Amino acid sequence: MHTLTPLADPAVDVDDVARLVTASGERIADPDLDRWVEDVDAAQLRSLYRDMVLVRRVDAEGIALQRQGQLGLWAPCNGQEGVQVGTARAFRSDDFVFPSYREIGVNHVRGAKPADFVLAWRGEAHSTFNPYDINTATPQIIIGAQALHAVGYAMGIQLDGTDQVAAAYFGDGATSQGDVNEAMVFASSYRSPVVFVCTNNQYAISEPVAVQAKFPIAGRAPGFGIPSLRVDGNDVLACLAAMRWAIDNARKGNGPAFIEAVTYRMGPHTTSDDPTRYRDKEEVERWRARDPLARIEALLRSQDEFGDDFSASVAADADELGAAVREATLSAVTAPPISVLDNVYAEPHTGLDEQRRAFGAYLAGFDEVA
Ligand SMILES: Cc1ncc(C[n+]2csc(CCOP(=O)(O)OP(=O)(O)O)c2C)c(N)n1
Numbered sequence: 001m002h003t004l005t006p007l008a009d010p011a012v013d014v015d016d017v018a019r020l021v022t023a024s025g026e027r028i029a030d031p032d033l034d035r036w037v038e039d040v041d042a043a044q045l046r047s048l049y050r051d052m053v054l055v056r057r058v059d060a061e062g063i064a065l066q067r068q069g070q071l072g073l074w075a076p077c078n079g080q081e082g083v084q085v086g087t088a089r090a091f092r093s094d095d096f097v098f099p100s101y102r103e104i105g106v107n108h109v110r111g112a113k114p115a116d117f118v119l120a121w122r123g124e125a126h127s128t129f130n131p132y133d134i135n136t137a138t139p140q141i142i143i144g145a146q147a148l149h150a151v152g153y154a155m156g157i158q159l160d161g162t163d164q165v166a167a168a169y170f171g172d173g174a175t176s177q178g179d180v181n182e183a184m185v186f187a188s189s190y191r192s193p194v195v196f197v198c199t200n201n202q203y204a205i206s207e208p209v210a211v212q213a214k215f216p217i218a219g220r221a222p223g224f225g226i227p228s229l230r231v232d233g234n235d236v237l238a239c240l241a242a243m244r245w246a247i248d249n250a251r252k253g254n255g256p257a258f259i260e261a262v263t264y265r266m267g268p269h270t271t272s273d274d275p276t277r278y279r280d281k282e283e284v285e286r287w288r289a290r291d292p293l294a295r296i297e298a299l300l301r302s303q304d305e306f307g308d309d310f311s312a313s314v315a316a317d318a319d320e321l322g323a324a325v326r327e328a329t330l331s332a333v334t335a336p337p338i339s340v341l342d343n344v345y346a347e348p349h350t351g352l353d354e355q356r357r358a359f360g361a362y363l364a365g366f367d368e369v370a
């Protein structure tokens with residue numbers, strides 16, 4: 001696998017990665033990755049491209065709906081479609097995925113419906129989808145916590161004796177959290193069938209990755225006894241290949257694997273953030289030239305496989321999904337405030353009863369005013 005050397009500045013040395021499609025859309029060979037995507041023909045590449053376009057559209061709608069006051073917050077994924085779609089397409093439907101708040105593309109590939117992208121950000125639902133409908137956990141806001149959940153799930157898989165795989169998605173910043181490191185110790189010690197996907201988008205809010213990683217993040221995993229791969233996160237094909245490698249490793253009983261996908265968050269951390277305060281335009285433009293969608297379009301065009309019909313059908317699909325996301329948001333029915341306490345615990349208990357009483361009394365106060 002791709003060997004790692006210490007980097008002077010991990011944020012700058014972004015080309016020290018495994019890659020199959022260059023930024024200009026040229027298919028290059030990689031001795032380790034090639035065999036994992038031998039079956040990927042033009043039709044499959046188009047399908048990966050379509051998913052990335054759909055994800056970008058959901059993201060654009062989310063930002064617009066937040067700006068229009070229809071959502072409380074949105075965590076954009078623009079620029080990260082390659083790692084999200086590429087890795088998620090490697091799962092089997094019975095694998096179990098633990099995403100962070102930014103994994104819109106992972107949830108899309110897992111089968112999230114239009115409402116699933118927006119209702120939690122609108123404050124209408126605790127969770128988004130029912131995790132068991134698409135074998136994907138509620139997107140995690142507590143940085144790194146989902147790594148422990150994924151390892152726990154993977155240890156459960158071992159007890160069940162099945163060949164499912166669990167996966168945790170987290171960011172570069174999350175690798176500084178104890179939870180992620182503890183999760184890697186358990187995964188390694190128990191040889192659990194789990195894949196860690198670290199999306200290195202160069203920032204933890206305003207903090208550049210170079211502040212907390214003096215060595216490529218993928219280089220940490222071998223210290224835990226976990227094989228790792230540093231891959232171009234804007235190369236959907238390389239991400240698919242890397243994830244197939246990692247999942248195969250776990251499914252065969254060889255234990256965990258770690259992928260660092262090097263990418264860039266093109267938008268703000270969330271709609272509450274102003275990235276112009278901490279990064280310059282030139283940096284953003286450098287990454288725009290590495291766009292994950294544009295490179296697949298260029299590759300397909302070079303093979304004469306990106307026709308007008310295809311382009312029009314992708315645009316129509318994106319329009320349809322975008323309209324469905326807006327409709328799901330605008331038609332959302334706000335539940336009575338007291339229902340915030342429903343479905344929090346499996347069993348009722350006295351603490352919850354007390355909270356329900358106190359919150360009910362507080363809400364009743366508004367009735368009196370009215
Ligand atoms: C335990 C915890 N600490 C702090 C926060 C506040 N917080 C939200 S996002 C974030 C940065 C996370 O950066 P990274 O892991 O790189 O993920 P990204 O947002 O870039 O996808 C922080 C510190 C939190 N949600 N949870």
Ligand SMILES: [Mg+2]
Pocket residue numbers: 171172173199200201202203204205
């Ligand atoms: Mg980050």
